[in-house]
Amino acid sequence: MSLKSNLMMALFLAAAPTAAWAGTIAPDDVKFEEETIVMSLTGEPGDAARGREVFVNRKLGNCLACHVNAEIKEQLFHGEVGPPLDGVADRWEVPELRAIVVNSKIILGDETIMPSFYRVKNGARTAEKFEGKTILSAQDVEDVVAYLGTLKE
């Protein structure tokens, strides 16, 4: 393999994680039906165990910043900006939870403080590092939605 084709391969591999996989829905192509998103963004079911990590991770979901979640007892200081998420899966169906995580404004209204985690167009002056990017990947969203789906009382 020549140096050039090696380079091309390296570029392809580097770009692969952000490229649209067959079956992964890009942020601008997400279809809302009656304030729900029925289909998985990745075409696959999410991984609830990994979703729990996304939920906690401050650089990913950082959901505890604003929500109480009794299922995550090992973490101190749960926020109270949003509603507690205990039993959230009793109150919302999974397609509704997916829609709220992807674009909270469509379900909760424009005034909600909740970020939209899978939307490219966000507030003004988005920092260069985050410009044109979603807060979570499609996989992150599916995993966290799978985790939220387990929060029943």
Add this chain to the structure above:
Amino acid sequence: MNLIRKSMVVGGVIGLSLTMGLAAQADPDEDQLIIDGQEIVTEVTAAPDSPFETLYSGWRYRSDETQSLQADDFENPAFGAVDQAIEQFEVVEGAAGKSCASCHEGGAEEFAGLRAKLPRWNAEIGKPETLEHIINECRTERMQAEPWKWEAKAMLGMTALIGLQSRGMPVDVQTDGEMTPWFQKGKDLYYTRVGQLDMSCSNCHEDNSGNMIRADHLSQGQINGFPVYRLKWNGLGSIHRRFKGCMDNIRAKPYKRGSDEFVALELYVASRGQGLSVETPAVRN
């Protein structure tokens, strides 16, 4: 979503915003701040055009431990910088061979009342000016010395020393006349959602003041204690540094310290604390 579910959701949202409103009024603690026998006003009835009924100093949202640091000047970690600034006040610098004290023979005490009025209109430059601007204008014009950087230790110490002379005096900034467009610009910035997280100042400090965001107790975002000694910073920091920190947190591109945008925002935020005592140098976490 069926109709019953939807009406429950609407009911839930209204209920939530009501309790949030109550929480925002109830959540600051009841402690009183008295420093060296002087009462510092940390709670005042808001003007009719305020979004709040009662204004609270950020001091009221802090833990007893943090509060006590500010209640005693010997405990207050900002006073090291204040003491250094008292010495700096006498230091001759620049081509004019002057120190601060060369013109201000009465010492920093001459500036009693200044902090409470800032930012104030400067007719010469046709803009509002902050304490940092005033100090640097003295340095470059009268002393013919180099200006200090906005966040330089010497600048923070001097703004703390000069601000301290107004401690206990009510915040009283001008918002009308020439200030009107700057006030309006600051207000617009306050309510504009920015950054990847898509939040405005008001989302946290108006709609959610009193609530916990993780381990932080959200205050009204008052700036009557700046420069503040922030335990997280392990030192003093300016108002504009705090603005920048918030914008970084919500993944927005911050304005520059000293920019027109941050001056306008400083004016507007200061006006939201009219009547609270100047607390400079306050201690926060």
